[in-house]
Amino acid sequence: MMAYIQTDTTSVPDARGYYGEFGGRFVPETLIPALDELTAAYHEAMNDPAFQQRLADLQATYTGRPTPITYAKRLSEHLGGAQIYLKREDLAHTGAHKINNALGQALLAQRMGKQRVVAETGAGQHGVASATASALLGLDCHVYMGTVDIARQQPNVFRMKLLGAEVIPVESGSKTLKDAINEAIRDWVTNVRETFYLLGSALGPHPYPMMVRDFQSVIGVEARRQIVELAGRLPDACIACVGGGSNAIGLFHAFRDDERVDLIGVEAGGHGIDGGEHAARFADPDIGRPGVLHGTRSFVMQDTDGQIVNTHSVSAGLDYASVGPEHAYLRAQERAYYTYATDEEALAAFQTLCRLEGIIPALESSHAVAEVIKRAPHMPKDSIILVNLSGRGDKDLDTVMRELKLNG
Amino acid sequence: MVEVKQLTGVETIATLFARAREQNRAAFLPYFPIGYPTYETSLDAIQAMAEAGVDGFEIGVPFSDPLADGPTIQAATQIALENGVTVRKCLDAIQTLRGRGVTQPMLLMSYLNPLLAYGVDRFVLDAKAVGADGLIVPDLPPEEAALVADACAREGLALVFFLAPTSSDERITLVNRYATGFIYVVSLTGVTGARTELPPDLREFITRVRAKADKPLVLGFGISTPEQASSMNGLVDGFIVGSALVKAGREGVDAVRELAARLRRALD
Numbered sequence: 277m278m279a280y281i282q283t284d285t286t287s288v289p290d291a292r293g294y295y296g297e298f299g300g301r302f303v304p305e306t307l308i309p310a311l312d313e314l315t316a317a318y319h320e321a322m323n324d325p326a327f328q329q330r331l332a333d334l335q336a337t338y339t340g341r342p343t344p345i346t347y348a349k350r351l352s353e354h355l356g357g358a359q360i361y362l363k364r365e366d367l368a369h370t371g372a373h374k375i376n377n378a379l380g381q382a383l384l385a386q387r388m389g390k391q392r393v394v395a396e397t398g399a400g401q402h403g404v405a406s407a408t409a410s411a412l413l414g415l416d417c418h419v420y421m422g423t424v425d426i427a428r429q430q431p432n433v434f435r436m437k438l439l440g441a442e443v444i445p446v447e448s449g450s451k452t453l454k455d456a457i458n459e460a461i462r463d464w465v466t467n468v469r470e471t472f473y474l475l476g477s478a479l480g481p482h483p484y485p486m487m488v489r490d491f492q493s494v495i496g497v498e499a500r501r502q503i504v505e506l507a508g509r510l511p512d513a514c515i516a517c518v519g520g521g522s523n524a525i526g527l528f529h530a531f532r533d534d535e536r537v538d539l540i541g542v543e544a545g546g547h548g549i550d551g552g553e554h555a556a557r558f559a560d561p562d563i564g565r566p567g568v569l570h571g572t573r574s575f576v577m578q579d580t581d582g583q584i585v586n587t588h589s590v591s592a593g594l595d596y597a598s599v600g601p602e603h604a605y606l607r608a609q610e611r612a613y614y615t616y617a618t619d620e621e622a623l624a625a626f627q628t629l630c631r632l633e634g635i636i637p638a639l640e641s642s643h644a645v646a647e648v649i650k651r652a653p654h655m656p657k658d659s660i661i662l663v664n665l666s667g668r669g670d671k672d673l674d675t676v677m678r679e680l681k682l683n684g
Numbered sequence: 685m686v687e688v689k690q691l692t693g694v695e696t697i698a699t700l701f702a703r704a705r706e707q708n709r710a711a712f713l714p715y716f717p718i719g720y721p722t723y724e725t726s727l728d729a730i731q732a733m734a735e736a737g738v739d740g741f742e743i744g745v746p747f748s749d750p751l752a753d754g755p756t757i758q759a760a761t762q763i764a765l766e767n768g769v770t771v772r773k774c775l776d777a778i779q780t781l782r783g784r785g786v787t788q789p790m791l792l793m794s795y796l797n798p799l800l801a802y803g804v805d806r807f808v809l810d811a812k813a814v815g816a817d818g819l820i821v822p823d824l825p826p827e828e829a830a831l832v833a834d835a836c837a838r839e840g841l842a843l844v845f846f847l848a849p850t851s852s853d854e855r856i857t858l859v860n861r862y863a864t865g866f867i868y869v870v871s872l873t874g875v876t877g878a879r880t881e882l883p884p885d886l887r888e889f890i891t892r893v894r895a896k897a898d899k900p901l902v903l904g905f906g907i908s909t910p911e912q913a914s915s916m917n918g919l920v921d922g923f924i925v926g927s928a929l930v931k932a933g934r935e936g937v938d939a940v941r942e943l944a945a946r947l948r949r950a951l952d
Contacts, residue, residue: 292827302796302823304752306848306873309855448758449748461751466874468850568796568823569749581770582801583748 293482372667398453400432402476477520481571492526692840693817717744719764754877818842
């Protein structure tokens with residue numbers, strides 16, 4: 277029988293955690309042994325059929341996998357071009373793809389005998405997923421969250437508390453995801469022996485980008501099978517939003533060798549590229565350059581002196597100064613293409629999907645939908661776009677109400 | 685004008701430990717960030733410590749995301765950035781301090797990204813030119829060090845690596861092979877910051893490191909009081925105090941000078 281999660285299906289990363297010139301492990305010495313231990317435990321777990329079965333069972337009976345794909349008939353007709361299919365990660369338990377990785381890592385924490393789990397969160401979706409998986413498995417969960425994000429994602433803060441997690445406000449720096457990761461790493465350095473760091477995106481030091489990709493690869497594996505069943509063939513393009521990039525890499529992974537399938541990542545264009553108020557790491561060569569942040573070498577938004585700059589996005593989950601190293605690699609290889617959607621475009625896409633399909637998407641996922649809206653009209657009617665609807669928008673209602681009022 | 689140095693950075697640092705060893709004491713290497721509480725005050729504070737007879741310096745280059753640092757140094761380096769301190773200004777600071785007669789070895793402590801942005805080769809050349817003796821990069825483990833290590837080796841600058849209580853015997857051997865100047869031994873699992881007590885198993889940990897490493901060992905993280913300083917004699921070759929001095933820096937140069945002098949006297 278095939279393992280639930282396939283590992284080692286590609287040449288990257290290498291043994292040192294490199295994707296071409298990106299990736300690696302740039303962390304204090306204290307954490308290196310912990311990362312070695314984690315890497316060994318991860319490989320061992322993935323080679324254990326009992327572990328794979330446990331994850332597969334939970335994904336089926338708890339998360340509700342496989343999530344369906346939905347043919348977006350009215351949206352396709354409205355745009356008048358490509359046929360659009362939505363991979364419905366918004367229907368996964370907790371309302372986003374984050375649970376795929378949180379369950380996998382929480383099971384691994386349990387297997388490693390680590391009772392204490394720390395996590396960071398931006399939009400709160402990974403925090404909720406970590407709190408959920410911890411409640412399910414009886415682990416103690418501590419979630420770091422910037423105070424700016426706490427203010428704009430109140431419902432998720434309350435959810436985490438209901439689920440028994442401690443939410444620790446982060447006041448340092450820009451008070452968003454970047455700073456929450458700093459604090460989570462500082463906690464891990466301090467309590468490394470008994471603590472598991474449940475990192476939420478495909479970034480950070482090796483083995484995290486690989487491990488998170490593998491746990492999220494279920495998105496693409498399912499979607500690839502489903503689109504062939506439903507539409508009779510592979511899509512022409514796969515589109516996903518990219519913050520750290522875990523939902524995108526999870527979708528892209530299964531299509532990597534399908535050379536005719538375009539892989540398109542959508543970053544947060546914020547208020548537009550010109551003013552620098554965005555989180556489009558690949559779109560602004562003045563400030564988005566290769567560098568090292570949070571233990572990995574990738575594209576990093578920084579000033580000329582190498583200081584990390586503040587980012588902006590209407591969606592907390594995309595509001596991050598770096599991007600997973602495998603995305604930098606796929607871009608360098610020209611296997612994937614990266615573009616951006618502004619706050620305004622994402623908000624418009626959010627409303628369009630609500631009205632035409634009866635689906636309230638997360639603001640993060642709305643960036644991917646915005647790219648669909650731009651692209652689909654220029655594609656032939658028999659072409660197919662598969663878009664990852666990575667999460668549901670309930671958490672964003674306050675933000676959207678506020679933004680729409682502002683913009684009349 | 686910068687004097688032409690006869691010794692390489694690595695050699696200069698070696699003489700520091702030799703002298704302390706002759707005096708049967710540990711060497712004291714304070715950390716202080718450039719730009720805190722102001723650029724001028726940070727230079728005055730370093731000069732005052734030099735006059736108080738410290739053995740060498742860790743000169744902090746501020747970074748926006750210092751993930752190995754606790755709240756005290758985080759806040760101080762944030763203020764330094766707000767004061768407009770850049771990598772270049774940190775190099776200028778060393779040149780100025782050499783001009784003011786500070787002769788002790790100085791190592792620049794910087795996270796990796798500012799060095800990458802400046803250009804590693806250019807940074808190492810410029811660091812040598814202004815009279816720095818070495819480099820400490822807390823987020824650069826030996827496995828990733830090639831780029832920086834080659835440049836430092838060419839210019840004779842020391843490149844310090846870290847050991848932590850979590851390091852295995854194999855890693856002690858590895859770090860000992862890569863480190864030049866000294867090995868920075870982190871006293872505890874955690875971030876920088878003053879602690880009332882050092883970990884109870886510290887002596888055991890140092891003994892374990894000594895068994896595999898022949899480079900000088902400099903202990904850091906958590907050391908703040910003269911009592912803790914005097915307990916370093918016979919235990920390690922040197923020690924670093926950072927957060928306590930930064931806190932003193934809030935009160936001004938005199939407070940820094942006084943604390944540095946007390947820490948130094950505790951070794952005699």
